Amino acid sequence: MTMRDKSAWYKHPWPWILMAGPGLVIVAGVVTVWLAVVSNDGLVTDDYYKQGLAVNQRMHRDHQASALGLHADLMRSDGKVRLLLGAAAEVSLPETLVVKLAHPTRAGQDQLVEMKAEGQGFYSGQLLADVGGRWVISIEDPAGQWRLQGEWVADSGEPLRLETKLEK
Structure with missing residues (x-):
């Protein structure tokens, strides 16, 4: 051995x-x-079925914005958001608007900004935190009658043009 x-x-x-x-x-x-x-599954919602049923209600608001010929230009500077809202037809613009900034992957960074009218279709509001990267933007009237939506790259420096062109 x-x-x-x-x-x-x-x-x-x-x-x-x-x-x-x-x-x-x-x-x-x-x-x-x-x-x-x-870990938290941030993209999964508890009420996904109810959200699916509400799609037709949200689409109605998009159709209403299209019928009014609404369009908006959104820009940011120094922690503020500025908005120019216009319409093809003679429409009475509200005194306030609600702008929702939704981050595509991080729900904790979403912001809800109340925009106040400054006259002639101009609105401004204060951001809660600085935004960068890609965002899903939704502009709504306080009564919930219409809505404009789009995607915005906040770092681009270019204003975002929102228009609703829906086929009937």
Whole structure:
């Protein structure tokens, strides 16, 4: 017998090297299960069925904005949002508007900005936090009769033009 045969198996490096792969897989699986349990699925809503049923009601507001010929230019500067609202027909513009800024992936960053009229279709409001990147914008009248929607890249420096052109 050689000296090597007399030593215990755990004193050799090869069994440990061979067990390292499956051991790492087990540790990675435990970490993955832990992350799945403790993390928040921010994109999943609890009332997705009710939201699906309300699509027709929201589409009615888009059709109403189209019928009125509404269009808006949205821009930001120094923590403020400015809006120029116009219409193809003679429409009485409201004193206030609601602008919803929804982040596509982080619901915690969404903002609701109340815009006050400054005259001749101009509105302004204060942002709660600075915005950057891509946003889904929704402009609504306080009565909920019409809505303009679009996507905005806030970092582009260009104003966002919102128009509703729906086919009937």
